Amino acid sequence: MSKNIQLLTTKKIDRIIEMAWEDRTPFADIKEQFGLLEKEVISIMKKNLKRNSFLKWRQRVRGRKTKIERVSDRFKSKMQKT
Numbered sequence: 001m002s003k004n005i006q007l008l009t010t011k012k013i014d015r016i017i018e019m020a021w022e023d024r025t026p027f028a029d030i031k032e033q034f035g036l037l038e039k040e041v042i043s044i045m046k047k048n049l050k051r052n053s054f055l056k057w058r059q060r061v062r063g064r065k066t067k068i069e070r071v072s073d074r075f076k077s078k079m080q081k082t
Contacts, residue, residue, distance in 0.1 A: 004036055005044060013044060020045055021057065023064070 008016070016034060019025045020041050027038040036044075046054050 002040055002043075004034070005040055008034070008044075013048065016041060016044055017048055020061075023060075 012034065016030060016036065019030050019033075020027075027041060030036055030041055031038075042058070045057060049057065
């Protein structure tokens with residue numbers, strides 16, 4: 001497990017999962033806010049979701065343009081930092 005992941009609080013992990021679950025939040029925004037690479041986000045999701053939920057999420061986001069590229073600010077959650 002990476003040092004970045006080890007230093008996260010439960011509250012931050014919950015927020016990362018929420019952001020990763022949102023279709024319009026790209027991995028770049030998660031990296032900007034928490035300093036985590038896409039593979040680290042996937043690891044967090046795998047560890048914290050039920051197997052079936054994780055597989056459905058992976059299938060949904062794999063190659064999805066909105067998860068990879070930055071999109072307009074209008075899609076940002078109000079809880080998300082700049």
